[in-house]
Amino acid sequence: MGFVSQVVRDSETFARNRADMLALVQELRDLEARPAALSEKRRERMEARGQITPRDRLARLLDPGMPFLQLHSLAGYMVDSDDPEASVPGASVIIGIGFIAGARCMVVVDDSGIKAGAMAEMTAAAFLSAQEMALRQNLPFVHLVESAGANLMEYKVEFWAKGGRLFRNLARLSAAGLPNLAVLHGPSTAGGAYMPGLADYVIGVKKNGMAALAGAALVHAATGEKADDRDLGGSEMHASTSGLVEYLAEDDAHGVEIARDVIARLDWNKSLPPRAAHAFAEPRHDIDDIAGLVPTDYRIPYDVREVVARIVDGSEFEDFKPLYGVSTVCLQAAVNGISVGIIGNNGPIDPAGATKAAQFIQLCGQADIPLIFLNNTTGYMVGTQYEQAGMIKHGAKMIQAVTSVDVPRITLYIGASFGAGNYGMSGYAYEPDFLFAWPNATTGVMGGEQAAGTMAMVARAGARRKGEEIDEDRLAKQSAMIAAHFDRQAGAFHTSGRCLDHGVIDPRDTRRVLGFCLETSLEGRARRVKPGSYGVARF
């Protein structure tokens, strides 16, 4: 209670931090704008076909003015190309949680403006992540389909083998009592044909919508039959003859409107109990300050409470064991009136900090209070003193608590997140409900400097053992290479490109992101769904 901020807004440090952070945010927005701009180039061609663009479809699908949490907007960044200037993030897919006729839904839109919506290397990973999240948060799943399928030029056997999970997940969604819906805006052939095949509801758009196990070219190659694509899999055929399509739409916009109607008819929130309304106050401290108070260099320490004071209701929180394990900060607070436990770092995690955090996690589990992890740690403490104090077993208890606690967990990488500290702080492998990074975040087994230092030490020891003279020049080059190798992979844009989080956010959006995620998970847990042994079959 009564936290007094030490942030000086008109200081030089504040101004420098702010300029650095906003530059990173701008970089994020520029990266996000790349696929949109590339896709936009196809607008004319799509409109000539009577289509609207994928982003238009998305905008029309969603309720105007309701919130939208985009996911994996950087998927595939630096995967499709090594050139940071040429790489196009997004993996040809637009994913997010949004509202359709008041129902919170997972929405996936094939970005057919980019390589005709062909799947890129990270497309499946992003797609699977969306499906897993829908399953976990009890969200209906809506897919606007227009994809050339897998890119045969970039075929890898594991894409095919692992890709089957996409369809398995659709069956799981259906069986879980989570309606999934596909709008066929364009082609969906070969494996892609099972997208509509496994959807509970299919809306086919006239003229352009098409689903077939093999298109005319492959049919001709395989059987010699000279077939016509529309007869093979046109929406009109599926609506009248095969029975794959439930609703026939005149055009893209109409298809999207039908999708909205179908979702509206689910009356998806009918079982949702009204939320106990807690009045809450906005933070007393301006969230915009975050850009100026957080140094983008993780090596410069600051008090994580300054961040918390800008994201929790009324800027008020309880400090749990503030004098014990002081560099691990455990706070009780609320976001949008929802009680939360927050764990942050003011440095490495020591044994006291690990036990304090493990206890705090269990207490939140006991009272069913969602947990928020604000990662800014270089890891668990090393050194004789700490090993002897049981750092391993205490760190393990924290990891065990994180693994087992069954409350919603939201993890934010707000600075460093290194080594096993990342595990204890609910990192990627611990499958938090939501995982977002700030653009300044740095993650990895260790920092590039430490890695280079470690390797240099090993090299010197080896040389000494062999009685050889150390080549300082070579060692310096090797150290620089190692540091660069680590650092290149550590940045938030890079890790987000590999789908090691759900996305990168503007730090000033943190309160809204937390609010959205908390409301999503509480809603998902409160909703009564009707799982069955099997998904709904189309007969």
Place this chain on the structure above:
Amino acid sequence: MAFDTILVANRGEIAARVIRTAREMGLRTVAVHTTADAKAPHVALADAAVWIGEGPVGDSYLDGARIIAAARETGAGAIHPGYGFLSENAEFARAVEAAGLTFIGPGPEAIRVMGNKAEAKRLMIAAGVPCVPGYEGEDQSDAALTAAAQKIGFPLMVKAAAGGGGRGMRVVRNGADLAAALAAARSEAANAFGSDELILERAITLPRHVEIQVFADAHGNIVHLGERDCSVQRRHQKVVEEAPCPVMTPELRARMGTAAVEAARAVAYRGAGTVEFLLDASGAFYFLEMNTRLQVEHPVTEMITGLDLVAMQIAVAQGSPLPVTQDEVRLDGHAIEVRLYAEDPANGYLPATGPVDLWRPATGPGIRIDAGIVEGQEISPFYDPMLAKIIAHGPTREVARTRLIRAVRETVLLGTVTNAEFLADVLGQEKFTAGEATTGLLDQVYPEGFPAAETRPRDTALAVAALMQHDRDAALARAGYVSADQLGWSSAPLLPRGLTLAEGDRRIDATVGAFPGGWSVGIGEAVFDVELAVNGNDLSARIDGHRVEAVARVAGDAVQIAVGARRLAFRRLRAGSQDEARAGGGRVTAPMPGLVLAVEVAPGATVARGGKLAVLEAMKMQHQITASAAGVVKAVHVAAGQQLASGEVMIEIEEE
């Protein structure tokens, strides 16, 4: 003469107006109504109500026998006729008296005499009331009328002697046009008034229309309550009325007032009456006609005299003497009235119909609104399209005028087209502001008719924002756990969405994106940031930094919005719907297997959307095959008696 119950033989605002005062005087009231008016407010306001017919006025509000019977059934001792309908029907007044009831108005003979322009004029000349030089002789031959016309000089007015309210009047500018004008006026007069008697009058160039309110009791007392200037007219229909007249002097008022009182005395008048004069630029005035009823514009007189004219009418009918002497009549400040009509000034003042979706009369100091409408009511084509009168009073004319403009802007009626924008525009005209309006004002300022204002993109943007906010709030109402600060927020920038609206026949393509607290609306090249707070129908917006207050009603895809004096209506075009015709209309196919019973079009025929094309019998049911788009029939592939398979092409239409 004594009565405790009044039947009000009228509808709309005047029925409501009369009932209000009658109730204030402790009297019971009876309304009469048609089926079309069953939900009209005058029915609810009265203590009792009697149904008198379906919709058309001839079988209801103009059916005197039915109304007298209704009065008898309900124990009403008096009938107030309001204005219009039976108010100046001497036969009706006589029948009311014959039935032993009190007619709240003058005696039948006064009504009859004043109802005939020629007879009235002869009487006025005899009484020394100044009249427009002209001819009102009984010889109605062409020769007599032509000779008289030459004597009067041109331009002159040809009027139906039995006419009123501007009907049956025409201006003749030179002798060559006279014969044709006489023939046309005769036939029109015979049709409209049952008498082809005509009078001729010299046309007074750009006069003012100034009328004197007179009041007489059964004891021989007659007073006048000052004048009203009703110069702003459209085809002899009053648009703006005010009191006092801007150019009136006490001396002129005294002379005109005396003339009016003499006119009333000449017909042994009783109750409220109005003597209309033309006042020319030199200050000379001429008797025009006398209206033997309460006028539409009586509130401006009430507001400057502080008198209740309906209460005085009732008191006089009960035999009481007038409550004021001439010396006690005081005129205080200035009052102006405009008439709110369901009509489209930009479209030749075409009468409009439609629902009253939202009705919110303005309030404020000096504002009075006499209306007879309620939300949910349908404006039917059966009756006069006047919806309400908006009246403002102020210590000076300028205060009254500016108050009235505000009241017109803030009086919101949505659902049907109204002349609100036109009224505000007229009140803002320089000549009117200067008090210089004559009967020629509207022709001078709108020589091509009232121009249709181009809808401002900013107003369209506000309408789009209102529609989006309505959609959002509908979604929010159905949503689960969403905190207010999430609204309008997206973690990554989304492209704005496309949206198509129709405003009348005009198609508007817009884009809209959200931000917390508002909407970014693109109309053409312009983008408007609309911060918007909605409270019921009230919009409080900030558009690119400018505060805008508006009233809007959103229902489904329809947005109606009142911004300032502008009243705009938009409709969202849904995907599919507008393309439906384009997509499938050309080829008409059999919706199911069946037998062709009849083909109702041939190649070359023009068909409307929804027009009948053929009849198909299937499973003992007859199905109408209709055109899904308008166009011309290009080919007919089927004939009666032919059995069809589902999907077989029947008819091809070349779409428009």
